[in-house]
Amino acid sequence: MIKNIDHLGIAVRSLDEAISYYEQALGLSCNGREEVPSQKVRTAFFTAGDVHLELLEPTSADSPIAKFLEKHGEGLHHVAFATDDITEQLQKASKAGCRLLQETPLEGAGGKLTAFLHPKSTHGVLTEFCSMKTRNETESIPK
Ligand code: ZN
Numbered sequence: 001m002i003k004n005i006d007h008l009g010i011a012v013r014s015l016d017e018a019i020s021y022y023e024q025a026l027g028l029s030c031n032g033r034e035e036v037p038s039q040k041v042r043t044a045f046f047t048a049g050d051v052h053l054e055l056l057e058p059t060s061a062d063s064p065i066a067k068f069l070e071k072h073g074e075g076l077h078h079v080a081f082a083t084d085d086i087t088e089q090l091q092k093a094s095k096a097g098c099r100l101l102q103e104t105p106l107e108g109a110g111g112k113l114t115a116f117l118h119p120k121s122t123h124g125v126l127t128e129f130c131s132m133k134t135r136n137e138t139e140s141i142p143k
Contacts, residue, residue, distance in 0.1 A: 001083065001084055001085070001089075002081045002082070002083050002089070002129075003081075003082045003083060003084060004050060004081070004082050005050075005051055005079060005080070005081060005082075006051070006052060006080045006081060006082035006130050007045075007051060007052035007053060007054045007080045007130075008051065008052075008053055008054065008076060008078070008079055008080070009054045009056055009076075009077040009078040009079075009080060009126075009128065010053060010054065010055050010056065010074075010075065010076055010077055011056050011065050011068050011069055011072075011074055011075060011076075011077040012055050012056065012057055012074050013057070013069060013074060014057065015033070015042055015043075015044050015055055015057040018044070018055050018057075018074075019044050019055065022046050022053070022055075028046045028047070028048060028053075029046070030044050030045070030046060031044075031045040031046060031047055031052075032044070032045055033045075034109050034110070035059065036107075036108060036109050038106045038107055038108070039063070039064065039065075039106070039108070040058060040059050040060050040062065040063035040064070040065070040066075041056045041057060041058055041059060041063055041064075041065050042056075042057045042059055043055060043056055043057075043109045045109070045110075054080070054109065056077060065077070077126060078116070078125070078126035078127065078128050079125055079126075079127060079128065080114075080127075080128035080129070080130050081127070081128070081129055081130070082130055082131070082132070083129050083130070083131055084131065085131070086105050086113050086114075086115055086129050086130070086131040087105070089129045090102075090103075090105075090115055090129065093117055093127075097121065098117045098118070098121040098122060098127075099117065099118035099120065099121040100115065100116075100117060100118070101115070101116040101117065101118055102115040102116060105129075105131070108130060112130045112131060112132060113130065113131045114128055114129065114130045114131075115128070115129050116128050116129075117129075
């Protein structure tokens with residue numbers, strides 16, 4: 001089940017320049033940076049209320065974010081919904097006719113599991129599901 005909007009993903013050319021906009025013009029403070037090799041991006045997170053902002057800078061020319069920037073320029077890249085069961089959510093979306101970009105969830109920023117729906121099948125919005133449960137937590141032996 002979807003619980004809330006977890007974050008908005010925003011594609012930027014330069015993490016440093018975008019961070020200074022969010023800090024200086026909006027007065028937010030950066031929660032941290034992280035490189036996500038599975039998606040060839042560097043990310044920086046901000047928090048506004050219950051919603052996070054995920055700034056995304058490509059780390060290579062074949063990164064999906066590099067391709068997005070080429071086509072659309074900087075701007076809103078995806079909307080991420082937190083779910084308690086990412087696999088169930090993917091099955092539901094698939095049954096409803098959505099195109100899944102991943103059949104199995106990937107390791108995303110913050111160690112979360114993450115999977116995307118193609119924007120052509122979601123009325124134009126690249127849609128991410130993310131779940132707090134990390135692979136490590138899933139695999140760890142209960143105390
Ligand atoms: Zn995201």
